[in-house]
Amino acid sequence: DAIRFDRILCDVPCSGDGTMRKAPDIWRRWAVGGGNGLHILQLRIALQGCRLLEVGGLMVYSTCTYNPIEDEAVVAEVLSTCKGAVELVDVADHLPALKRLPGKHTWRVRDKFRWFDSWEEAQHSGFKLDPSMFPSDEKAKLPLERCMRFLPHHQDTGGFFVCVLRKVGELPQFDLPQPYRPSMTTGVRGAGCARTIDDPLASAKAAAEAAVAAAEAAVAAGATGDAGAAARASQTAQVAAGDAVAALEAHKKAQRKAAGQATAEDGDEEG
Template structure:
């Protein structure tokens, strides 16, 4: 195997890597593949459209030389004129990091935006992301579905759950629920099921060579064969939870047909109520990509076409192209993206629908009880089960009276949320969470019913955005909630002059009369409005004997740069 250091070592390895053999077996030009797939990706990102600072942020990106990704329809995405992670050290690098850390942009590889662009989820829908962490696709969907649609972002691994929660808070998203299940065994929600499913499944990453150079050394053809069953099982669970008429997108960052077309073929065999449907090309207008394959050949471990496919490691006939004509007709409706097509990474995406005529009961297949008639004939009756016992991590629904106290103390105008409490924090979410999940009974597989007033059997860790925190009976809005609450804050907020804000950013603790004049100042947490030429700002502060700021390091630093107090590093 080649040396891993330097461009020469990478190029030499690409010449002999099994990954190049895979590309050639798919009909790609060897030289064009190596030339592009060994180069670093350009920096790409999504602009946070619901942030109050969207206009100012766009100006900063354009000043960096950003150009729009024209095929990213329905949201603003940009490509920057430098490689991923290689922003110039003239202030651009720090500013870009601050824009991401404060939720004004989200750095994301362009190709990984495709599943949500293709699925195109809508407000008022309930979407399940089966393998959500670190959250780029879940947050992308949530932004497009706001304010009324909800994303149930599922992740089995505890450490990655924390990444999900962090990204939800960074982007001030109130329409994300976070659950923790194995993707093959995600719990039910009440009937009729989910409106949309994202199955961006674990894969070998064979299309990620531009950001993960180790793939040139680590990838082998048997890798996809070892992932196949997991991918089928996760996608199958999504199909079982999808209501009739609902859409599911299946995707990987792999170009191996065993992880892509072969999985889709097996999924249709296992879940015949699902159909592969045509992707609306207008949703990615201008993108260059290719039809899915209906023919491919197994490779040996050297990346060469095997003259005895049944002898390759972990062989299974399901890894071969299908024989069924309906599957051969369906697979070209899926789409493949190669690195040299649009200067991106590689990707695979398929769009499927639960046929309504396949399930006249009008509910997800997981609810179809094959033994229901036999039970009825025996005199069996469905039981309402007891709700699981609560613990300190349990999320509880809050009362209207509790919400009214927060609305008054935090100077909010009329809000249209469902309210959820855990400990000293209060979260807000769309009403859809209450109406379609919390307030409905959920049948189990035996036909008994989990009661309303609980999320069970979903293992819910977080509901919505923890927007408020209580101390000594006083509620304050947390900094991460300000972009969400911006348009709902009272006009009665105290106005702070730019000079006073600059003094606070310079670590001064101001006498209250500097800001409040002769008015009696409030005590404790407060929100202040600053009318700055670059845009109106909402500032978190604290008023005791002196007034100080309550901003995290990134927000404070970005404000200091914006107001000209400090230069970028």
């Protein structure tokens, strides 16, 4: 059996924007892709920490970033994955003089070009986003307000995110997450790239359907006067349309390759 611990500090690698006071060069180097790219690694570390924690033990998850993708999104996914075997501890009465803000229940996710409100909106974007980055109705019920956000100006420090987790039971079986690989045929984590290549025509059809649905959503949002929602839906439609074109080109390429192989085989038979 693996060695277990009653106390674990899970201070994960992060994008580090909370340290800008002492490392101002981060202003120049910071990009949204940094936090997005670290999210799965942070989640893997946190889940492995939970595995190594003794029942009744405590684990602190901490970062030096304000980015909810690296903070509340990771904690919410840990709680969801552990299905009640891990809980957030309310430490509001500890160090009461230490100024803090509660954790967030809602947040938006951004890739290099735009913001997304939900995974359903983002899953065909083609950029490195993951379902676990997004809030959901179920995750909104979690007591994420028990997480703590420390801002530099509160007590002349750096910026931090901290929460305390307690393991209250044995964990269910689960695999550590892998980065989401976009699939226009399945839309599930870790699947799709090979399957999309195997069936590019189905991918093109799925992407075209997504583009039509997004365009209809844009029209509906425009009719209600919600310009922001209409713009976001329009962007999603454009991305999905691009996916459809790319998948159709892949289908044509596969057809040309198959035709070339057939011609070569015919030539061999004649020879």
